[in-house]
Amino acid sequence: MYQLPNFRPTKAVIDLAAIKYNIEQLRKHLHSNIDIIAVVKANAYGHGDIQVANAALQAGASMLAVATPEEALHLREFIKNTPILILGASPVSFAPYAAQYNITLTVFSVDWLSEVAKQAKNFEKPLKLHIKIDSGMGRIGVRKQTELIALYNAIVANKRLIIDGIFTHFASADEENPKQFKEQLATFKALVASLPEKPRFVHAANTAASLIKDDVQFDAVRFGIAMYGLVPSPYVEKHLPFILKPALSLESELVHVKKIERGDTVSYGGNYVAVEEEWIGTMPIGYADGLVRGLAGQEVLIQGNRVPIVGRICMDQCMVKLPYNMVVGEKVILIGQQHQEMIKIEEWSERLHTIVYEIPCMLTSRITRIYK
Numbered sequence: 001m002y003q004l005p006n007f008r009p010t011k012a013v014i015d016l017a018a019i020k021y022n023i024e025q026l027r028k029h030l031h032s033n034i035d036i037i038a039v040v041k042a043n044a045y046g047h048g049d050i051q052v053a054n055a056a057l058q059a060g061a062s063m064l065a066v067a068t069p070e071e072a073l074h075l076r077e078f079i080k081n082t083p084i085l086i087l088g089a090s091p092v093s094f095a096p097y098a099a100q101y102n103i104t105l106t107v108f109s110v111d112w113l114s115e116v117a118k119q120a121k122n123f124e125k126p127l128k129l130h131i132k133i134d135s136g137m138g139r140i141g142v143r144k145q146t147e148l149i150a151l152y153n154a155i156v157a158n159k160r161l162i163i164d165g166i167f168t169h170f171a172s173a174d175e176e177n178p179k180q181f182k183e184q185l186a187t188f189k190a191l192v193a194s195l196p197e198k199p200r201f202v203h204a205a206n207t208a209a210s211l212i213k214d215d216v217q218f219d220a221v222r223f224g225i226a227m228y229g230l231v232p233s234p235y236v237e238k239h240l241p242f243i244l245k246p247a248l249s250l251e252s253e254l255v256h257v258k259k260i261e262r263g264d265t266v267s268y269g270g271n272y273v274a275v276e277e278e279w280i281g282t283m284p285i286g287y288a289d290g291l292v293r294g295l296a297g298q299e300v301l302i303q304g305n306r307v308p309i310v311g312r313i314c315m316d317q318c319m320v321k322l323p324y325n326m327v328v329g330e331k332v333i334l335i336g337q338q339h340q341e342m343i344k345i346e347e348w349s350e351r352l353h354t355i356v357y358e359i360p361c362m363l364t365s366r367i368t369r370i371y372k
Helices: 016-029 040-044 051-061 070-080 090-099 110-120 145-156 180-194 207-212 235-237 345-351 358-362
Strands: 011-014 035-039 063-066 084-086 103-107 126-130 161-167 201-204 220-225 248-253 255-262 280-282 299-302 306-308 320-324 331-338 340-341 368-371
Touching: 011 306, 016 051, 016 084, 016 090, 016 207, 016 220, 035 299, 040 051, 040 070, 040 358, 051 063, 051 070, 051 161, 051 255, 070 084, 070 090, 070 103, 090 126, 103 340, 110 145, 110 161, 126 145, 145 161, 161 180, 180 201, 201 207, 207 235, 299 320, 299 340, 306 340
Parallel strands: 011 368, 035 063, 035 220, 063 084, 084 103, 103 126, 126 161, 161 201, 201 220
Antiparallel strands: 011 248, 248 331, 255 280, 280 320, 299 306, 299 331, 306 320, 331 340
């Protein structure tokens, strides 16, 4: 695959060794016969799907999971044989492609299955399916035993369709109150037990459940956010069975430095006003890169010093208040470590009143990913 030259100093550096480490630590934490499904949807949470998927497989993952047909086909172009599971709904029109390229689909509707069954006789290979149980998330999935048995019977009646697995998703595995989690787990176990025959893969544990819950490993776990070294919630962080290594850092550099006087303003609207003589540095990163306007005031690292973003963040640029005159080309760390200081993704998520999952996904494709 041809890689264009990288001229822009703004880039995300992805530490694949950290991803491997996180998976290897999970492997030690799990029972020996449990498969690891590496969740690489949304371009591997913004880290780069192909590179992360390969690193995950090298570290011991045996299956990959994505959200959409397009994500699955992109993976299959580069990774030929590894099972790929689409966690979300797929259109009927994609079923022939899924069968051809060994992509496993999630099924939760008899109507959808009936339409697929009409085409199945023309499939070159059998189509693998994982049944989705809605045990309390309220998203997609069958909720009642009658629905599940009807779906099961419709699949086994067609020789070109294979029930390869059954799964559910927890809504609150990362929270301290276990009530909903226990209810969902009980519902899932009861529905799985009602099947005439258990599928090859039963999986329920997401990242949080994989790390801190008992009795949920079944045949496989889905490892998502923690694979990238990020913690699902503060509660999970307090109970981690091993230390996680963050995989992503974000850096840029100063492209201009100037001195402004007291009363001078910076950026759109002039809402930042210098209270004294100040040094201002400009960086080539803005909200078109994922550095959204709500991050005004967020600190970055320059020469190991924390310095604030000042004024409104522009589409392609932003400004920082420097402690003194610095040279053009000075490296800036927006996420990551420099000297003894570190800026974590959690700082961004707290400032934006959101979750850590959202931050790497915000970083747009305009930011080059560099892998080490």
